[in-house]
Amino acid sequence: MEKIYARYTALVATLPASVPFVGPEVQERARHAPFEARLGANENIFGPAPRAVAAMQAAAHEIWMYADSESYDLRSALAAHLGCEMHNIVVGEGIDGLLGYLVRLLVEAGDAVVTSDGAYPTFNYHVAGFGGTLHKVPYAGDAEDLPALIDKAAQVGAKLIYFANPDNPMGSYTRGADIIRALDALPEGCLLILDEAYAEFAPADALPDIAIEDPRIIRMRTFSKAYGMAGARIGYAFGATDMIRSFDKVRNHFGINRAAQAGALAALGDQDWLTQTCEKVSQARADISRIATENALTALPSATNFVAVDCGADGDFARRVLAGLVARNIFVRMPFAAPQDRCIRVSCGRPEDLAAFARALPEALAQARR
Amino acid sequence: MEKIYARYTALVATLPASVPFVGPEVQERARHAPFEARLGANENIFGPAPRAVAAMQAAAHEIWMYADSESYDLRSALAAHLGCEMHNIVVGEGIDGLLGYLVRLLVEAGDAVVTSDGAYPTFNYHVAGFGGTLHKVPYAGDAEDLPALIDKAAQVGAKLIYFANPDNPMGSYTRGADIIRALDALPEGCLLILDEAYAEFAPADALPDIAIEDPRIIRMRTFSKAYGMAGARIGYAFGATDMIRSFDKVRNHFGINRAAQAGALAALGDQDWLTQTCEKVSQARADISRIATENALTALPSATNFVAVDCGADGDFARRVLAGLVARNIFVRMPFAAPQDRCIRVSCGRPEDLAAFARALPEALAQARR
Known part of the structure; x- marks a missing residue:
């Protein structure tokens, strides 16, 4: 039997090697394709001052x-x-x-x-x-x-x-x-x-x-x-x-x-920049909400830089929508637990990011409904 | 008696609030004066590629x-x-x-x-x-x-x-x-x-x-x-x-x-830059060694980007030398434990940093001997 040199603590021996989130770069490598819109990690694409x-x-x-x-x-x-x-x-x-x-x-x-x-x-x-x-x-x-x-x-x-x-x-x-x-x-x-x-x-x-x-x-x-x-x-x-x-x-x-x-x-x-950022985020929230409505979905009210979009069915349906978006190069995530997992979660992006989301969403929804 | 809300672990309750090193910025604030040469933390002043x-x-x-x-x-x-x-x-x-x-x-x-x-x-x-x-x-x-x-x-x-x-x-x-x-x-x-x-x-x-x-x-x-x-x-x-x-x-x-x-x-x-850095460090080690010799001290051989300089007496003496250098705006450190604490430790610097060290050292030594 091989000799053991690393004696882990009793607690560590029970822990899985895990990661709380799968990062977008990791997903890109697995997909062999870059994302077109990075709207999944609630990052602030409007950037620092x-x-x-x-x-x-x-x-x-x-x-x-x-x-x-x-x-x-x-x-x-x-x-x-x-x-x-x-x-x-x-x-x-x-x-x-x-x-x-x-x-x-x-x-x-x-x-x-x-x-x-x-x-x-x-x-x-x-x-x-x-x-x-x-x-x-x-x-x-x-x-x-x-x-x-x-x-x-x-x-x-x-x-x-x-x-x-x-x-x-x-x-x-x-x-x-x-x-x-x-x-x-x-x-x-x-x-x-x-x-x-x-x-x-x-x-x-x-x-x-x-x-x-x-x-x-x-x-x-x-x-x-x-x-x-x-x-x-x-x-x-x-x-x-x-x-x-x-x-x-x-x-x-x-x-x-x-x-x-x-x-x-x-x-x-630079609190002025912060104010401008919050205005852009507010506009993006409104845009995500509008895109949701155009697709007969419901955007939840948001006090953040992302919007939970209720896909109108259960978690399995929302997971299919999410998969469809990811397959169309849109990085988004979704809540883990029911009944919140009826939603997908879309981070605020620039107009071009949200336009890509708007293009992909109807197809992802149609596919999810099939 | 005030109510307690933070119940620390048994271990944490025994730990001191401590820091392994006092950083140079902390020292500068305490001294109300900046260092002229930053030669105490084995940083590489030659910088990245x-x-x-x-x-x-x-x-x-x-x-x-x-x-x-x-x-x-x-x-x-x-x-x-x-x-x-x-x-x-x-x-x-x-x-x-x-x-x-x-x-x-x-x-x-x-x-x-x-x-x-x-x-x-x-x-x-x-x-x-x-x-x-x-x-x-x-x-x-x-x-x-x-x-x-x-x-x-x-x-x-x-x-x-x-x-x-x-x-x-x-x-x-x-x-x-x-x-x-x-x-x-x-x-x-x-x-x-x-x-x-x-x-x-x-x-x-x-x-x-x-x-x-x-x-x-x-x-x-x-x-x-x-x-x-x-x-x-x-x-x-x-x-x-x-x-x-x-x-x-x-x-x-x-x-x-x-x-x-x-x-x-x-x-x-950029391994070429690394090679150049190592050459500069080698030159700086030789310079520190020379400065030590000029002051009748002994520089120890070094395989790093710093040199331990034996001040020729005990830890108390070296601590006085160190204090004298710090008082003259030269940031250096020294070993903590005897008998290595007979030394001060000088990081490799540019010619101007080492020139400042060379100016301060004789005065610091003279003061330490008084």
């Missing part, structure tokens, strides 16, 4: 230096932007990276964690990866159901609740005032993660007014979506000082890309 | 896209470069990120891990962060002592040995043939990490010729050092297929910066 691009390009010349381990300039600007102190903010390798750190801080084998059935798979991947037990709560009316999540957390003694607002993949949102009201029922010993990846696209009343030192909640935002920098891998969490400081126990202090730091700082400084 | 810079700049325009989760193009090029298969390679967020993943895969509370006393602190940070117990072996003659590391691992039943070749912070190296010979004594159930961050600077006989599927060893290399891209955060591990595949259980699949991927691919493609 030109001054952010310029900052990243300038930083390419100084990429021989490690980044500032404290992300001082960026945290300083974010503190001014958010109206809090620098020590209330930690910068990380995107929300994905920050979720991984947070789960690691709180969750060990057998700890209960609550999320919505069909919510962010990467969070679930982290929870499984640290041995937590996931408890899933159904959506209510295509929205994440915060009171039900909190009820479940109380029942199972959860350490952590994941709640995205606005929601991905449905695009719905919960009013900030309702979040605050729901928090009254949060049990002791349970922290609420408020994933606000899509916050900048949302109506103002989606964002709760919560004291920064409130120990019940940690909020996460990113430069991946509205700021158009998904490939840069930079986001931030903000909340109570002690909680934020705890990230320094486990985070990769020199893990941020130096050009990403510079780009994020420049992007944050 | 112009075509790598160009690739990163071009990628800034497409940074709205997440990176390819499989780093397909880069792994393909690395496989050709190394003479192995793509499935023998995993790309990660620098060696720091890959070390974190590997420790997570193998180490749980109380597991024994072996390293050299005074070797890479970030590895130790990861081991502590996953609850491992570190056993440290002294250097032998300013070199990491692989046979002694393996002996210690056998004694304590270690799962993991960390061994850097060439070594940081001393710059020494072990011949590849000696590594292969030492491996014969590696106990079952113990994996050797061969950290080759400085491999490209080293003489050819430093690199062991080991079968890629050898289950006893995992090797790590980086674009941070010879390729001049520390701020990009991209490195790779290579080894047996099963071991490499296990990273897919825990890694942040979409965690690599897209511009870093493009830059690394371009950098790998």
Whole structure:
């Protein structure tokens, strides 16, 4: 028998090699064909502000230096932007990276964690990866159901609740005032993660007014979506000082890309560009909705840069529609869980991207109906 | 009493908020003055190949896209470069990120891990962060002592040995043939990490010729050092297929910066630039050695892009020299453990950087002797 040298932990031995999402490049290689429209990952094709691009390009010349381990300039600007102190903010390798750190801080084998059935798979991947037990709560009316999540957390003694607002993949949102009201029922010993990846696209009343030192909640935002920098891998969490400081126990202090730091700082400084982006996204949402209507489908309301389009039947039908779109070189995705999987999810694109989608959709629908 | 919502794991509750290194920007803020020469972090001030810079700049325009989760193009090029298969390679967020993943895969509370006393602190940070117990072996003659590391691992039943070749912070190296010979004594159930961050600077006989599927060893290399891209955060591990595949259980699949991927691919493609860099580094090592001699100090031989300079007395003296250099705007670091802490460690720089060092050193020495 061959000798074994790598003795994995008991937990790791039970984990599958997996990936939360199959990326578009991976699909392109499998299909032996590029996508014509990249509308599946809620990327922001309108891109970062030109001054952010310029900052990243300038930083390419100084990429021989490690980044500032404290992300001082960026945290300083974010503190001014958010109206809090620098020590209330930690910068990380995107929300994905920050979720991984947070789960690691709180969750060990057998700890209960609550999320919505069909919510962010990467969070679930982290929870499984640290041995937590996931408890899933159904959506209510295509929205994440915060009171039900909190009820479940109380029942199972959860350490952590994941709640995205606005929601991905449905695009719905919960009013900030309702979040605050729901928090009254949060049990002791349970922290609420408020994933606000899509916050900048949302109506103002989606964002709760919560004291920064409130120990019940940690909020996460990113430069991946509205700021158009998904490939840069930079986001931030903000909340109570002690909680934020705890990230320094486990985070990769020199893990941020130096050009990403510079780009994020420049992007944050161009709020006019952000406003223009949100207008383009709003127009694209209207266009996706119109395309849906033209095909006798129903576009759901969206507070994000994507639209869930109800294909009017069950998950199997929507999966056939999705396959038909992918076969026609349109990269889209869809919700994983019923009954939300009656929808496909289409990211906002430029007019030419949506025109390609509009061309492919009738054929994909016809094929799915055959 | 205030209610507690964040229930940290038992392990996390025992961890300090810490950072393996104090970064130069952090020091500059504390000093209220910039450094004149940045020679402390073994960064490669000669920078990446112009075509790598160009690739990163071009990628800034497409940074709205997440990176390819499989780093397909880069792994393909690395496989050709190394003479192995793509499935023998995993790309990660620098060696720091890959070390974190590997420790997570193998180490749980109380597991024994072996390293050299005074070797890479970030590895130790990861081991502590996953609850491992570190056993440290002294250097032998300013070199990491692989046979002694393996002996210690056998004694304590270690799962993991960390061994850097060439070594940081001393710059020494072990011949590849000696590594292969030492491996014969590696106990079952113990994996050797061969950290080759400085491999490209080293003489050819430093690199062991080991079968890629050898289950006893995992090797790590980086674009941070010879390729001049520390701020990009991209490195790779290579080894047996099963071991490499296990990273897919825990890694942040979409965690690599897209511009870093493009830059690394371009950098790998310009081996002429790498050769030129190594020549500049070789010249800088000779210059540092000469400056040491002019100050009646001894430069140790180096197979890296830095030189350990023996200050001729004890750690307290070297710390005074270091403080004197920092006070004169020269960023350098030094080994942490005795007796290696009789040295300061000076990274290779341009002629103007080393000239600034040469100006500051006599004053720093004089002050340290007072």
